[in-house]
Amino acid sequence: MDCAPWSDLPEPSVTYVPATVTRSAKIVVAGGFGVGKTTLIGSVSEVRPLRMEEPITQASAGVDDLRRAPHKTTTTVAMDFGRIHMAGGRIALYLFGLPGQSRFQPLWEDLAEGALGCLVLADTRDLDASHDALGLLDGADIPYAVAINAFAEAPVYPEEELREALALDADAPLTVCDARDRTSSLHALITLTEYLSEHRSAALMESRR
Amino acid sequence: MSGPRRDPDMIRPYVRTQGRIRAHDDVRLESVVIAATGPTDTLAPDARRVMRLFAGADGGLAVADIAAALELPPSTVRILVSALMDSGHLASPAPAAEDQPDFDLLQEVLRGLRSMV
Numbered sequence: 001m002d003c004a005p006w007s008d009l010p011e012p013s014v015t016y017v018p019a020t021v022t023r024s025a026k027i028v029v030a031g032g033f034g035v036g037k038t039t040l041i042g043s044v045s046e047v048r049p050l051r052m053e054e055p056i057t058q059a060s061a062g063v064d065d066l067r068r069a070p071h072k073t074t075t076t077v078a079m080d081f082g083r084i085h086m087a088g089g090r091i092a093l094y095l096f097g098l099p100g101q102s103r104f105q106p107l108w109e110d111l112a113e114g115a116l117g118c119l120v121l122a123d124t125r126d127l128d129a130s131h132d133a134l135g136l137l138d139g140a141d142i143p144y145a146v147a148i149n150a151f152a153e154a155p156v157y158p159e160e161e162l163r164e165a166l167a168l169d170a171d172a173p174l175t176v177c178d179a180r181d182r183t184s185s186l187h188a189l190i191t192l193t194e195y196l197s198e199h200r201s202a203a204l205m206e207s208r209r
Numbered sequence: 210m211s212g213p214r215r216d217p218d219m220i221r222p223y224v225r226t227q228g229r230i231r232a233h234d235d236v237r238l239e240s241v242v243i244a245a246t247g248p249t250d251t252l253a254p255d256a257r258r259v260m261r262l263f264a265g266a267d268g269g270l271a272v273a274d275i276a277a278a279l280e281l282p283p284s285t286v287r288i289l290v291s292a293l294m295d296s297g298h299l300a301s302p303a304p305a306a307e308d309q310p311d312f313d314l315l316q317e318v319l320r321g322l323r324s325m326v
Contacts, residue, residue, distance in 0.1 A: 014278045016268030017241050022303035024271060025314055026239040044325075050277035054284060079283075081238075081273050086321025093318055094239040094271060110284060114237050116315060186326050193319040200312050 015047045020089035027093065027189065028112050028142070030100045031121035032129025036149040036179035037097035038080040040121060043182045044189065045082025045095065052079050054107060077107060095189075100133030108136050117196040118144040119188060121179065124154045127165050134166065143199045145173040145192040171195075232287035233294070236272060242290055243269040245300040252298070255281065259289055260298055269302050 017024075029037045042049045056075045081096045098104070098111060100120070112118070118137055122130040130146070137144050146166060150156075157165070159174060168174060173195045177188040244263035252260065258279055262270060272290055276283040293299040 014262055014270060014274060016266050017270060017274070019243075019268045019302075021241055021269065023314065024239045024241045025318055026237070050274065052273055052276040052283050053280070054282045081277075083271075084321070084325070086324070087317045091314070091317055091321065092239070092241060092271070093321065094273060096238060096273070111238055114239075116311075116318065183326055186322055190319070190322045190326070193315065193322055197312075197315050197319055200315055204312065
């Protein structure tokens, strides 16, 4: 058969959001390839992390890629995500891993919209990859914190040097985590959320003035 | 082997999404929807596939969950879900709750994360 009708396709397995959930929220985990986004999401998610794929058209894929792969007209961006249920099952918090390359900017605007904030994962062996993600965030006006994923073989630098190398805003938190470890990953997310909460209170105070 | 015309990716997006070309602004990756009512036999194949995911469901699904399960681009699913909400097939689990200020949501998320450590 050329093409199976939809009714013959195998039934995909899904994990439903509990019926108690009335509200959802999103935190974006950004960073370069191989920095540990999926590992971090997998270590805290209550459901098996899933993957979505978005094809990117030639125009938005950027010239760099086309030079390297001249016959390719579309690129597929894979995004892994997980989910945590909280507040007595009323809230579903989704964690989305988004690629940090600046050529994905149009995709970012669509997918990151409405995010509470972003955790940028960084590897001290490739801080350039984090620069791209930080640039996207500045453009999208999403508050963020940076977490260095402490790979065993990666060099350790003093915080001040890292802040300077990443050109971080003075108030943006910088923390260290082990993305494989659930508690460590949760602490990185808590650091981000505490900052978001302060950030939001400051904005509220400002608007009332 | 299917010819190029049989490749589902070759179907123009507006055909897949019943004529709708844009998603609602508030239908995002993390937006959870639940099945409402309505006959599904007049729906286009992709919309029917979405509704089939909800057959026997004991809860909702977010746009991202649907995209992953059906292997469809999330941008397409946002539009499909918007169209299915317009037609009354899908609904938000608690529209009133959307009035809750974002600051309260942040506090609940913070409390939730802290309780997991």
